[in-house]
Amino acid sequence: MSGHDDLPKLLGDCVHCGFCLPTCPTYVLWGEEMDSPRGRIHLMQQHAEGAPMSAPMVKHFDACLGCMACVTACPSGVQYDRLIEMTRAQVEDEHPRPLRDRAVREAIFRLFPYRRRLRALRGPLRAYQRTGLDRLVRRTGVLERVSPSLAAMERLAPPLGRAPRLPERVAARGERRATVAMLTGCVQGEFFPEVNAATARVLALEGCDVLIPKGQGCCGALSVHSGRAEEGRAFARRTIEAFESADVVVVNAAGCGSAMKEYRTLLADDPSWARRAGAVSGKTRDLAEFLLELGPRAARRPLPVTVAYHDACHLSHAQGVRAQPRALLSGIPELTVREVADPDICCGSAGTYNVLNPGTAAELGDRKAGNVAATGAELLVAANPGCTMQIATALRRRGTPIAVAHTAEVLDASLRGLGPDALLGRAW
Amino acid sequence: MRMLSELEDGEGMDSVLRTLARDLDVLLGGDRVITDPVRLRTYECDGLTNHRATPGIVVLPDSAEQVAGVVRECVRAGVPYVARGSGTGLSGGALPRTDGVLIVTSRMRRILEIDIPNQRAVVEPGVINLDVTRAVRADGYYFAPDPSSQQICSVGGNVAENSGGAHCLKYGFTAHHVLACEVVTPDGEIVELAADGPGYDLLGVFVGAEGTLGITTKITVRLTRVPQTVQTLLAAFESIEAGGRAVSAIIGAGVVPAAIEMMDALSIEAAEAAVNCAYPPGAGAVLIVELDGPEPEVAAQFADVERLCRDAGAFEIRIAADDAERALIWKGRKSAFAAVGRISPAYIVQDGVIPRTALPQVLARIDALSAESGVRVANVFHAGDGNLHPLVLFDDAEPGAAERAEEVSGAILDLCIEHGGSITGEHGVGVDKARYMPRMFTEADLDTMQMVRCGFDPGGLCNPGKVFPTPRLCGEVPGVRKGPHPFEGKADLF
Numbered sequence: 001m002s003g004h005d006d007l008p009k010l011l012g013d014c015v016h017c018g019f020c021l022p023t024c025p026t027y028v029l030w031g032e033e034m035d036s037p038r039g040r041i042h043l044m045q046q047h048a049e050g051a052p053m054s055a056p057m058v059k060h061f062d063a064c065l066g067c068m069a070c071v072t073a074c075p076s077g078v079q080y081d082r083l084i085e086m087t088r089a090q091v092e093d094e095h096p097r098p099l100r101d102r103a104v105r106e107a108i109f110r111l112f113p114y115r116r117r118l119r120a121l122r123g124p125l126r127a128y129q130r131t132g133l134d135r136l137v138r139r140t141g142v143l144e145r146v147s148p149s150l151a152a153m154e155r156l157a158p159p160l161g162r163a164p165r166l167p168e169r170v171a172a173r174g175e176r177r178a179t180v181a182m183l184t185g186c187v188q189g190e191f192f193p194e195v196n197a198a199t200a201r202v203l204a205l206e207g208c209d210v211l212i213p214k215g216q217g218c219c220g221a222l223s224v225h226s227g228r229a230e231e232g233r234a235f236a237r238r239t240i241e242a243f244e245s246a247d248v249v250v251v252n253a254a255g256c257g258s259a260m261k262e263y264r265t266l267l268a269d270d271p272s273w274a275r276r277a278g279a280v281s282g283k284t285r286d287l288a289e290f291l292l293e294l295g296p297r298a299a300r301r302p303l304p305v306t307v308a309y310h311d312a313c314h315l316s317h318a319q320g321v322r323a324q325p326r327a328l329l330s331g332i333p334e335l336t337v338r339e340v341a342d343p344d345i346c347c348g349s350a351g352t353y354n355v356l357n358p359g360t361a362a363e364l365g366d367r368k369a370g371n372v373a374a375t376g377a378e379l380l381v382a383a384n385p386g387c388t389m390q391i392a393t394a395l396r397r398r399g400t401p402i403a404v405a406h407t408a409e410v411l412d413a414s415l416r417g418l419g420p421d422a423l424l425g426r427a428w
Numbered sequence: 429m430r431m432l433s434e435l436e437d438g439e440g441m442d443s444v445l446r447t448l449a450r451d452l453d454v455l456l457g458g459d460r461v462i463t464d465p466v467r468l469r470t471y472e473c474d475g476l477t478n479h480r481a482t483p484g485i486v487v488l489p490d491s492a493e494q495v496a497g498v499v500r501e502c503v504r505a506g507v508p509y510v511a512r513g514s515g516t517g518l519s520g521g522a523l524p525r526t527d528g529v530l531i532v533t534s535r536m537r538r539i540l541e542i543d544i545p546n547q548r549a550v551v552e553p554g555v556i557n558l559d560v561t562r563a564v565r566a567d568g569y570y571f572a573p574d575p576s577s578q579q580i581c582s583v584g585g586n587v588a589e590n591s592g593g594a595h596c597l598k599y600g601f602t603a604h605h606v607l608a609c610e611v612v613t614p615d616g617e618i619v620e621l622a623a624d625g626p627g628y629d630l631l632g633v634f635v636g637a638e639g640t641l642g643i644t645t646k647i648t649v650r651l652t653r654v655p656q657t658v659q660t661l662l663a664a665f666e667s668i669e670a671g672g673r674a675v676s677a678i679i680g681a682g683v684v685p686a687a688i689e690m691m692d693a694l695s696i697e698a699a700e701a702a703v704n705c706a707y708p709p710g711a712g713a714v715l716i717v718e719l720d721g722p723e724p725e726v727a728a729q730f731a732d733v734e735r736l737c738r739d740a741g742a743f744e745i746r747i748a749a750d751d752a753e754r755a756l757i758w759k760g761r762k763s764a765f766a767a768v769g770r771i772s773p774a775y776i777v778q779d780g781v782i783p784r785t786a787l788p789q790v791l792a793r794i795d796a797l798s799a800e801s802g803v804r805v806a807n808v809f810h811a812g813d814g815n816l817h818p819l820v821l822f823d824d825a826e827p828g829a830a831e832r833a834e835e836v837s838g839a840i841l842d843l844c845i846e847h848g849g850s851i852t853g854e855h856g857v858g859v860d861k862a863r864y865m866p867r868m869f870t871e872a873d874l875d876t877m878q879m880v881r882c883g884f885d886p887g888g889l890c891n892p893g894k895v896f897p898t899p900r901l902c903g904e905v906p907g908v909r910k911g912p913h914p915f916e917g918k919a920d921l922f
Contacts, residue, residue, distance in 0.1 A: 012773060016477045017766040018516040018580045022556060031534035031554065032488065033515065039470040046469060056464050073579075075702045076769030 007086055008048055013078045014041045020070035020080075025346045025364050026063050034060045037070035037080050044087050053094040061087055063360065065353050066225050067346035068317035081318065082265065088227025104149045108352050109228060113218030113235060118190040126160045152358035156389040158191050165193075170200045170210040177207035177294060181246030183239075183260070185253045186218050188385045195385070198412035199252045199287055205298045205415045206291065210250075216242040219251075221259035221314075224266060225351050236263050237273060240280045249280065252287040252408055254315035254384035255351060260284040261319060286315060288325040288383065288407055301417040302334040305424065307410065308377035310368075310391060311343045312384035313350070325383060325407045332414045338375040340368075349390035365394030373400045379423055380404045445484045448505045448529070452487055455497045460535075462486040471530055474515040474522045475577070478776070478830070479859050483510075483524030488535050492610060492618055492645035495531060499643065499890075500616035502529055508889045511643040513554060513582030518777050519858030521589060521638045521894055528889075531643060533584050539563050540646065547651045548607055553584025553644050557591075560649060569651040572599040575854070576762045587644050590636030592854035594687040594761065595718075597812035599652065601854070603635045610646035614885035618645065633880060638856050639891040641884040655720035658686070659730045660754045663715045663742040664708035668692055668807070671713035672787040674740035675811045678717065679784065681736060683729050685812060689716040694771070694806035695764050695819065702767030705760030708744040715742075715811070716761055718754075764808045765819065772804070772821035774830070776837045779855040780844035784814040793843050794818060803836045815853035816844070842867065857895045865897050878902075 020037040021027045027036040034043060034056075043057050051057070061084070070080050097105070111117050128134055134154070137143060143151035166184065180203060184196050203210045220235030240263065243249050251257035261284050267277035285293070309329060315321045329337050348354055348364030368391055372380055380395075380402050382388050392404045403424045405413075413422050441449070441463065453461045462468055463485055472480040484507070489495045502509045508528035515522060524530040536552035539560065543549065544567045549560060557578040560571035574593035575581055581591065587609060592601040599605075608622040609631060621631040634641050665671040671690050678685065691699070693712050699705050707714050717733050719726045737745055748754035768775050782790050791807065798805040806819040818840050822833035841851045841864050851857070851864045865874060874896060882902035884890070 013769060015766055015769040015775075016473065017475055018514055018577065019766060021514060021580050031532075031537065033532075033534075034467045034470040038515075042470045042472075043466065046466060051466060054466055056466050060467075075763035075766035077702060 007044075007083070010079050010083050011041060011045050011048060013076055014038065015076050017075065019075055020073045020078075023069035023073040023344050025065050025067060025069070025348070026360070028345060029360065029363055035063055037064075037074075037078075040064060040087075041078070041080070041083065044083060047087075047090070053091060055095075058091050058095045061091055063357065065313075065346050065348070065350035065364075067313035067350055069313065069344045069346065072317045072344065085224065085227070085229070088225075089229045090227075092227040100147075104147065104356065105226075108355060109223060109226070109231065112222055112352070113186055113220070115186050115189055115217070118186060122160060122190060125157060129157075129159060148358045149355050152355050152361070156354060156393050158389055158392070160191065161194070164197050166196060166200055166212050168212050168214055170204045170212070172207045172209045173205050173298075174207055176209055177297070178248065179209040179211065179246075180248045180250045180290070181211045181213055181243050183216060183219060183243070183249060183251045183253075183256055184212060185251075185256050185385070188253045188256075192385050192388070192406070195252060195406040195408055198406065199250070199408040202291070202408050202411045202415060203250065203287075206294060207297055208294075211246065213242040213246075219256045219259050220266075221255045222351050224259055224262070225255075229266075232259075233266060233270070236266055236277065239263075240273070240276050244276055244280055247283065248290065249284045250287050250290050251284060252383065252406065254286070254312035254319070254321075255386065257284060257286045258314040258318035286319055286321050286324070286383070288315075288328055289319070289321050291411075292324040292327055296331060298415050300332050300414045303332050303410070303414045303420055303423075304334040305379055305420040306336045306338060306375075306377045307379045307381045308338050308340050308372050308375040310340055310347065310372065310380060310382040310387055312382055312387045313346050315383055316343070325381075328407060328411060329381065332410065335410070335414070338377045340375055341371040342367075347387050347390050347394075349384070349386035351386060354386070354390055361390065362394070362397075365390050366398065369394035369398050369400070372402065373398070378403065378420075379410075381407055381410055383407050441484070442527075444505055444507060445527070448501060448507055449485050451501050451505075452485065452498060452529070455501060456487060456489060456494055460488045460490070460494075462488070471512070471515070471524060471532070474512065474517040474520065476518050476520045476523075476777075476858070476860060479520040479523050481524050481526050483530035484526055484528050486524075486530045486532060488532050490535055492612060495533075495536075495643055495645050496612045496616050496618050498529065498531055499612050499614065502889060503614070503616055503887060506889070508892050510891045511584070511588070511639045513585035513588075514556065514577075514580050516577045516581045517585060517589060517856065517858065518779065519589075519638075519852065519856040519860045521856050521858035521891075522585070523859045523894070525893070533582065533643075533645075536584075536645070537582075542567075544569065544651070547653075548648055549651055550646060550648050551583050552646060553582060553587070555583050557581050557583055557586060560651075564651055565654070568654050570654055571649055572605050572652045573602045576765060583647050583649065584644050587635050587647055588637070588639045589854070589856040592810075592815070594689050594716075594758075594810060596854070597688060597810065598684050598686045598720075601636075603632065605650045605652070606631065606635055606647060607650055608648040609634060609644045611642040611644050613642045614887060614890040622648075636856075638858060638895055640881055640895055642890060655686075655722075657723045657726045658718065658720040658754065659726050660716065660718045660748040660757055661730070661734065661737070662707065662746045662748075662757045663717065663737040664711035664744040665713045665715065665740070665742055667712040668791050669788050670741040671715045672791065672811070674715055674737045674742065675787065676784065677736040677740055678733055679812065681732055683719070683733060685717050685733070686720045687716065687718045687810070688812035689761050690714070690807075690809050690811040691716075691761060691764060692807040694804065694821075695768065695808045696760070698767040698769075698771045698806060699760035699764050701770040703759050703763045705756060705763075707760055708746070711744075716757055761808070765817070768806060768819050768821065771806075772823070774822050774824040774833075775806075776820040776822075776833055777855070778816070778818040778820060778837050778840050779852050780816045780818070780841050780849060781853040782814045782816060782844050782847045782849035784812070786847040786849070787811065787814065790816070790843055790847055794840055797836055797839055797843075801832055801836050803833050805836065805840075810853070813853070814849065816840075838864070859894050862893075862895055862897045865895070
């Protein structure tokens with residue numbers, strides 16, 4: 001297993017100061033040591049010293065959202081992200097899960113990383129939403145009884161419209177400043193195709209030739225972050241093959257961008273892939289990061305709208321991208337950016353977390369929704385499809401639905417002079 | 429139910445604890461009693477990791493009534509108990525008892541009342557220090573005690589340890605900002621101790637008693653007006669001695685800064701590695717001086733401070749232009765302890781006090797100690813009030829290294845005592861420094877303290893084994909005494 005030898009050393013970095021506690025979503029909810037990063041590291045230490053991977057231990061590891069807020073908070077530089085990834089892999093190896101859990105997990109990992117399967121789901125899902133069957137099902141609570149995870153998935157599904165297909169190449173407008181390759185993602189691509197379309201348009205309007213490699217599949221983020229390391233590495237190798245010829249890889253989904261930047265460590269022990277993985281990691285940029293480095297050229301038209309910007313954990317904590325999206329949004333005339341209270345605390349989406357732990361995720365979603373609503377903003381902007389679905393669902397649940405958009409869509413609306421209605425008319 | 433199965437799993441638990449766990453489960457219900465050994469072990473230490481003890485039982489109460497109920501059950505079963513907040517203490521004050529109950533207040537974290545006109549707030553003990561400030565900042569107030577761990581340490585823990593921080597030079601310790609405490613006494617009664625009544629200042633006795641006189645369940649804190657102006661500078665010196673001269677000059681000039689903090693080269697190196705605070709390169713010491721108050725006063729004094737720093741040999745002075753720059757200057761200092769983890773596998777955070785004027789001699793002696801023993805020592809101090817925080821670095825994987833570090837650490841305390849100082853400025857005695865108490869106090873001093881303790885806790889079940897070197901039962905308090913102990917049964921009067 002990659003990097004397992006490092007585990008004792010990585011554990012030793014923790015000095016038990018507790019600075020991570022207030023940023024940990026589960027500690028915020030429950031106030032228990034073993035559901036804090038410091039406590040989980042202690043559990044990992046116990047396991048490293050020979051304690052079996054017991055059910056209580058697994059429960060606390062499973063409860064971790066992997067949001068990485070603790071990594072940001074840690075003054076001692078503990079690489080909790082790597083620790084929890086290795087630990088999750090150990091859990092999968094050593095801990096037999098109940099049949100029902102296994103079934104749900106299998107279903108998730110056989111569905112989400114595969115765009116064709118997601119696409120097959122789109123038709124029935126759209127029909128389900130358009131016939132009003134969704135409201136009936138929710139009223140009866142039948143799904144909740146069959147499987148809370150299934151019910152969570154159903155609640156989170158965004159309203160689906162038509163899905164425009166992107167060409168393999170979108171030409172720069174005006175003089176070309178860069179050539180970039182774009183990852184379209186699985187969930188982003190199938191459930192939020194308009195975000196990808198907006199991303200490609202913005203990049204083109206800013207003078208980039210945009211390449212959309214056909215062979216691309218899942219980047220492996222969901223698998224890697226869930227302890228399915230081998231599966232994740234296989235996805236990573238395919239993605240590397242699809243993107244290694246590009247100068248820059250632009251990613252608009254926080255989770256995917258973070259996973260691609262981690263390829264370097266993921267494949268470090270694989271001699272035939274380590275260098276290639278490092279190269280792709282080195283040229284991966286989040287969209288906002290890239291656009292700010294490139295500098296604005298296209299004219300921004302006024303967009304009189306008040307937005308609440310949400311920090312996706314895999315953007316802020318994992319990639320350190322906080323200022324860039326705010327700078328891009330603030331650069332739009334007449335647009336006001338409001339800060340959401342407790343920006344460091346995860347919304348509860350966390351990859352597959354809200355499907356596997358719907359109760360905890362809903363509590364965190366409700367907290368986040370309350371903070372978003374308190375800003376009084378008309379539009380919620382986030383750069384991760386999971387967060388968007390999670391927070392929009394929570395806002396709807398509390399009876400204060402709000403329009404949602406990706407940073408790319410807001411920029412797109414400004415560059416094309418569409419006006420606020422293009423964004424606000426789409427409340428969930 | 430998780431708890432029932434945990435109880436059934438609790439093999440190896442002694443029968444007293446097992447029975448007690450069942451009673452506590454009935455009392456608290458839900459998920460509030462922990463007996464699973466794996467979970468229990470995560471509570472085995474606080475911020476000081478070289479003392480560890482897995483608690484017999486952990487409880488997570490929600491209310492004062494529940495805390496009182498737990499204490500009464502413990503008294504009934506004759507089982508010792510220890511209170512713990514966020515677990516960030518640096519003297520092992522919340523070190524659990526393997527034969528006892530750890531009462532964790534981390535779920536009691538409601539801010540119950542904010543009374544801006546009267547400048548006070550009422551909070552539960554698990555409320556995080558910085559959250560008090562966050563709640564009142566918009567009204568122009570803050571909670572003044574600012575330990576470096578303020579982002580996570582609890583107000584209850586601050587009360588127990590009488591915590592200070594960088595700004596206690598001007599604003600005082602926690603004791604100066606607590607107006608009243610609701611306390612569960614060691615016999616399980618809920619009483620109120622207030623600062624403003626006539627009679628003995630029992631609140632004064634309680635604050636800083638390190639959890640040995642009862643458990644606070646509600647704290648009325650004073651809120652301090654945010655000063656009109658804050659000015660912060662960072663001065664870089666070639667040596668600690670030069671920095672020390674600046675400190676003496678500033679205080680000697682009659683300036684009372686909100687804070688004067690000093691860091692030496694090694695602690696700067698650690699902070700740089702952790703938070704990129706970008707302190708001036710090549711500095712042998714940096715001094716952070718912060719002045720606050722009315723604008724004209726601050727402006728006039730700040731000019732003096734700048735001049736005094738230059739006179740003492742500062743080769744670079746940076747003045748924070750705004751709150752963001754101020755935060756960056758402070759970030760290096762506030763992360764220093766944990767940041768040392770970047771340059772050393774393990775370390776001891778020492779806490780001692782010396783008269784400010786003895787700073788140069790003591791620092792030279794620490795240097796010599798370090799050179800003789802080959803043990804590296806990083807220095808961080810609240811220079812204004814002579815509170816030293818030497819960080820003694822060692823590699824815990826190297827045989828004998830911990831012992832050598834411990835020796836150096838103890839020798840530093842001896843230096844403090846020798847120079848008329850104290851073995852702790854703000855981290856408390858806890859379990860870590862109990863053995864140094866006799867170096868600082870006479871037998872008679874310790875006996876007197878013990879009598880106070882027995883007055884509150886005649887049964888000796890409330891955080892026993894802390895503060896005093898040799899735990900004694902109350903009956904053993906020396907002095908000729910006939911009949912019952914003079915304080916016996918009167919704890920409820922407090």
